[in-house]
Amino acid sequence: MAVPSRQDLIVMKFGGTSVAEPDDIRRAAARIVAARERGNRVVAVLSARGQHTDELVAMAREVSDRPEPRELDMLLSVGERISCSLCAMAIHDLGHQAISLTGSQAGIVTDSSHTKARILDVRADRIREKLDEDRIVLVAGFQGVSGDSRDVTTLGRGGSDTTAVALAAALGGDVCEIYTDVLGVFSADPRLVPDARKLPIVSFEEMLEMAASGAKVLQLRAVEYARNHAVRLHCRSSFDDAPGTLVLAEHETMERPLVTAVTHSEEEARVTMTGVRDEPGVAGRIFGALAGANVNVDMIIQNEPVEPQHGADLSF
Numbered sequence: 001m002a003v004p005s006r007q008d009l010i011v012m013k014f015g016g017t018s019v020a021e022p023d024d025i026r027r028a029a030a031r032i033v034a035a036r037e038r039g040n041r042v043v044a045v046l047s048a049r050g051q052h053t054d055e056l057v058a059m060a061r062e063v064s065d066r067p068e069p070r071e072l073d074m075l076l077s078v079g080e081r082i083s084c085s086l087c088a089m090a091i092h093d094l095g096h097q098a099i100s101l102t103g104s105q106a107g108i109v110t111d112s113s114h115t116k117a118r119i120l121d122v123r124a125d126r127i128r129e130k131l132d133e134d135r136i137v138l139v140a141g142f143q144g145v146s147g148d149s150r151d152v153t154t155l156g157r158g159g160s161d162t163t164a165v166a167l168a169a170a171l172g173g174d175v176c177e178i179y180t181d182v183l184g185v186f187s188a189d190p191r192l193v194p195d196a197r198k199l200p201i202v203s204f205e206e207m208l209e210m211a212a213s214g215a216k217v218l219q220l221r222a223v224e225y226a227r228n229h230a231v232r233l234h235c236r237s238s239f240d241d242a243p244g245t246l247v248l249a250e251h252e253t254m255e256r257p258l259v260t261a262v263t264h265s266e267e268e269a270r271v272t273m274t275g276v277r278d279e280p281g282v283a284g285r286i287f288g289a290l291a292g293a294n295v296n297v298d299m300i301i302q303n304e305p306v307e308p309q310h311g312a313d314l315s316f
C-alpha cells in the first residue's frame with residue numbers, strides 16, 4: 001500500500017555509540033520503528049559502529065604510511081554500510097520493511113576531494129521510491145559519490161551529521177533528529193564539566209560558533225548546511241526519551257543569554273615563526289602555502305619587531 005503524502009517525513013541520525021553493540025542496534029531499530037508506527041515516513045542515517053572508523057584508519061596505516069585518499073575512502077565507507085545492513089535486519093525482525101542504501105545509492109553526489117568531500121547535490125529519487133513502497137530507508141552516513149570520477153568519497157570526520165541534514169533538506173523533512181550519547185547540547189562538554197547545563201534551544205549562529213571552536217556534538221558543516229537550508233535540528237540521546245536541544249533560526253529563539261557555552265579543542269597546535277621579515281606580502285606567502293595544503297588557520301598573532309632588522313614573531 002502506498003503511503004499517503006500527508007505523512008510527516010522524519011530524518012533520524014544515529015552516531016557511533018548509538019549503534020556500537022548488538023543491543024544498541026536493536027534499540028535504534030526500535031526507535032525507528034516507533035517513529036514509523038506513529039505514522040511518519042522515516043529515513044535513518046547511521047554512523048559506523050563505536051570506534052570502527054578509527055580502527056579502519058589504523059588498519060590502513062598498518063599497510064601504508066600515507067594511504068592513497070581514494071582507497072582510504074573505499075575502506076572508510078565500509079563502516080557505515082555495516083551499521084545500516086545490520087539495522088535493516090533488526091527492523092525486519094520487528095515486522096517492518098527496511099532497505100539499506102550506500103551514500104552513492106542514496107544519491108549523495110559530492111566533489112572529488114577525498115576524505116573531505118563536499119555535497120554538491122542530493123538525487124533522492126531512489127529514497128522517495130522506497131518511501132512510497134512503505135519502506136523505512138537506511139542510508140550509510142559520511143559518504144557519497146563524486147559526480148566527476150564516480151569514485152566513493154567521504155565527508156570528513158563526523159560527516160554523518162551532514163548526510164542527515166542534506167537528506168532532510170532534499171526530502172523536505174520536518175525535523176532532523178540527531179541521536180547521540182549525551183542528552184543534547186550542553187553549556188560545556190558534559191564529559192569534562194559535570195555541572196554543565198543542557199541547553200533546550202540554541203540558534204544556528206550559536207551552534208556554528210560552538211562547532212567551529214571544538215564542540216564536536218554536531219559537525220560544523222552539518223550546522224552550516226542546516227542553517228543555509230533552514231533545517232531544524234533536534235539533538236538528543238539515544239539512551240533516554242527526554243527531549244534534547246533544538247537548533248533553530250535566531251528569530252525562532254527567545255531572548256538569549258550573552259554567553260551560551262564554553263568549548264574546548266584538543267586538536268589544535270600553536271606554531272610560532274620567529275624572525276619573519278616585516279613587510280607586505282610575507283604573511284600572504286605563509287598563509288597562502290598553508291591554505292594550499294588545506295591547513296585550517298585560526299587566531300593569528302603578529303608582534304611588532306623590537307628593532308627594524310630583527311624580524312617579527314608570527315603565531316597561529
Ligand code: ADP
Pocket residue numbers: 014015016017018047158179180181182184185186187188189190191214215216217218261
Ligand atoms: P556521535 O558519535 O553520536 O556523532 P560525537 O562523539 O560526535 O557523537 O559527539 C558527542 C560528544 O560530543 C559527546 O559525547 C560529548 O563528549 C561531546 N561534546 C563536546 N562538547 C559538547 C557540548 N557542548 N554539548 C554536548 N556534547 C559535547
Ligand code: ASP
Pocket residue numbers: 015016047048053054079141142156157158159160161
Ligand atoms: N564514522 C565517521 C566518523 O567517525 C562519521 C560519523 O561518525 O559521523 O567520523
Ligand code: MG
Pocket residue numbers: 015158161216217218219
Ligand atoms: Mg558525531
